[in-house]
Amino acid sequence: xxxxxxxxxxxxxxxxxxxxxxxxxxxxxxxxxxxxxxxxxxxxxxxxxxxxxxxxxxxxxxxxxxxxxxxxxxxxxxxxxxxxxxxxxxxxxxxxxxxxxxxxxxxxxxxxxxxxxxxxxxxxxxxxxxxxxxxxxxxxxxxxxxxxxxxxxxxxxxxxxxxxxxxxxxxxxxxxxxxxxxxxxxxxxxxxxxxxxxxxxxxxxxxxxxxxxxxxxxxxxxxxxxxxxxxxxxxxxxxxxxxxxxxxxxxxxxxxxxxxxxxxxxxxxxxxxxxxxxxxxxxxxxxxxxxxxxxxxxxxxxxxxxxxxxxxxxxxxxxxxxxxxxxxxxxxxxxxxxxxxxxxxxxxxxxxxxxxxxxxxxxxxxxxxxxxxxxxxxxxxxxxxxxxxxxxxxxxxxxxxxxxxxxxxxxxxxxxxxxxxxxxxxxxxxxxxxxxxxxxxxxxxxxxxxxxxxxxxxxxxxxxxxxxxxxxxxxxxxxxxxxxxx
Numbered sequence: 120x121x122x123x124x125x126x127x128x129x130x131x132x133x134x135x136x137x138x139x140x141x142x143x144x145x146x147x148x149x150x151x152x153x154x155x156x157x158x159x160x161x162x163x164x165x166x167x168x169x170x171x172x173x174x175x176x177x178x179x180x181x182x183x184x185x186x187x188x189x190x191x192x193x194x195x196x197x198x199x200x201x202x203x204x205x206x207x208x209x210x211x212x213x214x215x216x217x218x219x220x221x222x223x224x225x226x227x228x229x230x231x232x233x234x235x236x237x238x239x240x241x242x243x244x245x246x247x248x249x250x251x252x253x254x255x256x257x258x259x260x261x262x263x264x265x266x267x268x269x270x271x272x273x274x275x276x277x278x279x280x281x282x283x284x285x286x287x288x289x290x291x292x293x294x295x296x297x298x299x300x301x302x303x304x305x306x307x308x309x310x311x312x313x314x315x316x317x318x319x320x321x322x323x324x325x326x327x328x329x330x331x332x333x334x335x336x337x338x339x340x341x342x343x344x345x346x347x348x349x350x351x352x353x354x355x356x357x358x359x360x361x362x363x364x365x366x367x368x369x370x371x372x373x374x375x376x377x378x379x380x381x382x383x384x385x386x387x388x389x390x391x392x393x394x395x396x397x398x399x400x401x402x403x404x405x406x407x408x409x410x411x412x413x414x415x416x417x418x419x420x421x422x423x424x425x426x427x428x429x430x431x432x433x434x435x436x437x438x439x440x441x442x443x444x445x446x447x448x449x450x451x452x453x454x455x456x457x458x459x460x461x462x463x464x465x466x467x468x469x470x471x472x473x474x475x476x477x478x479x480x481x482x483x484x485x486x487x488x489x490x491x492x493x494x495x496x497x498x499x500x501x502x503x504x505x506x507x508x509x510x511x512x513x514x515x516x517x518x519x520x521x522x523x524x525x526x527x528x529x530x531x532x533x534x535x536x537x538x539x540x541x542x543x544x545x546x547x548x549x550x551x552x553x554x555x556x557x558x559x560x561x562x563x564x565x566x567x568x569x570x571x572x573x574x575x576x577x578x579x580x581x582x583x584x585x586x587x588x589x590x591x592x593x594x595x596x597x598x599x600x601x602x603x604x605x
Contacts, residue, residue: 124155124478128491155484158201159491161465164384164414166301166359168243170466172459173490174204174416175483177214178434179470184213185437193471193483194221200487204416206387206468207286208247208306209267209278215246215285228287229297244286245385245416247306247363248278251316253331253347262310275333276349279303279340279356299355302385303337305362305374314374320347321380334360334382361385365419365520368403368550375407376579383411389419389521390464391426392457392502392509395553397521402551405463410575417458417467421451422517424472426509432519442472444485449512451482452489457505459490460497527552527605530559530583530595537590544585548576549597549605560604561585562594573597 160169175181175197181190194217197205207214222228226235249266251257255273257265269281280294282303288294305317320331321338325346339347343355360382364371366389375383386408390400408415423433424441426449434440445451458467467490475481509517530546537543549556561569569585576582585595597605 124484127156128488155200155487156491158203158487159493161494163243163465165412166243166384166414168203168241168301170204170243170414171202171490172466172492173202173455173487174206174243174466174468175202176418176468176470177205177207177211177218179440179472180437181207181217181470182211182214183434183437183440184217185440188437188473190214190217191220191224193474194218195224196474196483198225200483202487203242204466204468205242205244206416207245207282208249208304209269209272209281210247210249210306212268215282216290218244219286219290222286228295230295234297243301245302245304245361245387246282246286246300247304248275248333248337249306250275250278251305251313251333253320253333253336253349257330260312260316262312263316264307264309264313274349275336276340276347279337283356300357302359302361303340303357304385304387305333305337305360308362308364308370308374309367311370311373314370314377317374318377321382322377338382359384361387361413363387363418364404365389366522368398368400368522371400371404372407372548373579375411375413376576378411379578379580383413385414385416387416387418387468389518390417390458390461390467391420391422391518392454392505393422393426393513393515393517394521395506396510396515396524397518398523398525399551399553401461401463402555405461406555407575407577409463410577415463415465417461417464419518419520420454420458420467420469422513423520425517425519426454426513428513440470440472442482444480444482446512449509451485453505454509455486455489456492456497457502459492460494460502462494464494525550525552527554527556527597527599527603529597529605532582533595535593540588542587542590542593544587544593544595545582546595547579547582549573551599552603554599554601554603557598557600559583559585560596560598561587562596563587563589563591 158171163170180188184190226233227239267278283294283298284292287298317332317334320335325331336347336349337360339350340356343353388400469486471483474483478484528550532547534545556573558573559571560567
């Protein structure tokens, strides 16, 4: 079966089940091909290119590489399968350098005689920065991180140039003209305090004697401007700005609601079949991203491997990378399909521990076939079944990176003002629990006098509003689609 693929997704998953049961006789009617089927594509926010439903994550063996693994082969195999979304970061050890080696093989280095401009324009390359400040000399602020693997990195601008030299240049500072990445994400957002820093220079003027945040720097390198003084060559080294978030929906909602400038085009968000056991992303963060036209990439589909009970938490060395293909009790394709049928998710990234010429032993091939699904391919009943199975088989602490579950909240920051006999009540969005929010009820003297439908609140400056000519002591309640009130 070397280099052979079943023609259809259904056949491949049937064969996977057969192999898991210990039988290697091909089921009747199954046919094979030398090539995998063409990948399924989805629209991706406001961006020009559609993306494959599976993207290649830049961690796992591309970051923590065992001696018997060739990370370049993982990347080039992804290209061979037709995958067109590729993920890396400035804090992923040698990941960007491994991509460089693969890009040399794929003729993706600008300025080289064999540069494949058409191929480069057909793929989406994303890197990330964990720097929050825009220029050196930043002060320590509680709950605000500044981090990079680059020894000389002091700002987000340094990280952008580091990405260019590692992906396309000599790794020592040089990168050829024409180098760019499609997206740079503000990496691993964790707190509202980080947003306060990130938006300095965007929400406030840039002052010579003050520091500014990473967002205005990213904007300079997106637009080819030099408002910050960090882009003196007026380079355009990225096409889109986004952010990633693992754990804190409140901070993720805040950064999007503050964006009235059209800065954010992409969101990388943790989402898997145990999401409902935590302060969830699927009812709070993802709907807002879609309402703002942001492309959504899912991550931690397998809880960074913890769903298979062999990985204790965040991987930090090659021995902690999961190399098997799912498990009989928790098939990987079901977990992938769950994420890709979560409303609002455009694509997902998965890190690869090991590839193999035998498709039944190859994580990348298995994930590829598992990802060939339409957004509405899974029923609500099947989704609940997978949630129950995941919690039972993998336990309830797989999402070690995610905040604990909350109860649905009432309307936040409730305000009431009466002018010329008209009472105006405003509030900021509530947070959902296991069920999506349906609407808000306005009550006076224990009677419902009004209803406001819930929809994602796209800006802080545009709260929910209810007006009445009645007077008295008003109360506003959140109501979810199961009828619960808060």
